[in-house]
Amino acid sequence: MPLFAYEAVDNGGRSIRGTLEADTEQLLLSKLHEQNLHVVNVTLQKARGLTLGKLGKAKKPKLQALVVFSRQFATMVDAGIPILRCLDILQTQTKDPCLKDTLDTVRRDVKSGMSLNEAMAKHPGVFSTLYVNMIRAAELGGILDQILDRLSMFLEKDLEIKQKVKSSMMYPVLVLVFSIIMLIALFTFVLPKFKEIFLSMNVEMPAVTALLFNASDIFLQIWWAVLGGGIGAFVTLKWYIRKPKGRYQYDMLKLKAPVFGDLILKLAVARFTRTFGTLVASGVPLMRTLEIVGETSGNAVIANAVEGTRVCLREGQSLSAPFAATNLFPAMVIHMMDVGEESGRLAEMMVRVADFYEQEVDSTIKGLTSMIEPVLIIFMGVIVGFIAISVMMPIFKLVNSIS
16 A cells, blocks of 8 residues: 655644555645644655665565563553653664664654654554554543554554464465475476386377376476466466456455355454444444444455545444444444444444454364364375276286286
């Protein structure tokens, strides 16, 4: 997403400078106007896929480092340590180089008179929109320690889910990669040697053996086309999903995918409800909460549904009705949202839904892992068995002819 540097003036006449991500300059202006800021100047700093002055992605700290920082920050603030002193200690203690440099800049900005959320907003690659807005709400409400504690809990949950997904997929991915490497080695080095031996002995090769050797010959002739086609398809896909329409179609395809679509939807719902509940409980206004939830959802389909809900809310509708109209969210989410609206406990209901779906994600991952592992083993067995039979049949023929 493009990164814009802006200069604005608040209602008190104070000059504010910072950076913010937005799809277009018009959306950026709308966001700043919602924060009661009068924009003086806007400059594009980072286009899609490009950082200022160089190619590549901006450096980001590890999520684990940000979790530890938030937890320690909350503990220090609760103990009554001044913010500047907290930032100084945390900047010294952290081992993540990106976070260390960022905290040094934040500390200097706060020391020069800037508020904590304004100083953090200058580093969108480190502190997300959600993080900055929760800090802003904390500073306005005077509950920085409580909000930091909620932030650390939110980040810990996010990290826990990501680690579960990674650890569960590690074994299947390794088996699949090993299978591909093994097949490439067989087609490139092993099968051509066997073919030479059989041809030199004038052995009549069975149909399956001839099929296997022909496949090996074709692979050796067009391997460059296969490799180039794969790279080209990957680059084309990356280019296409950077477009709004392409991103929407790609995310919709992921949600509709067999087997994995259900897991992706549960992950998205868990993240959506956890973010929603955390922001509302922290005192962030509902319209701003929906905007942040859409931006941080990581899925264009859900972001589009959230944006439609914001429009309906402006027209005076309830919160749950437009979400139900999308036919995207499970019935449980809609019912709990409706109950939360009526009872005034929306944040609590959303957090409970997030807890439920995080458990569902855990059980779904375990089920998928237990299903994928035997499927991969069977796949490996079939491939190895077919190759072994194809190679051994001419040998048996040769032995029988000699006998």
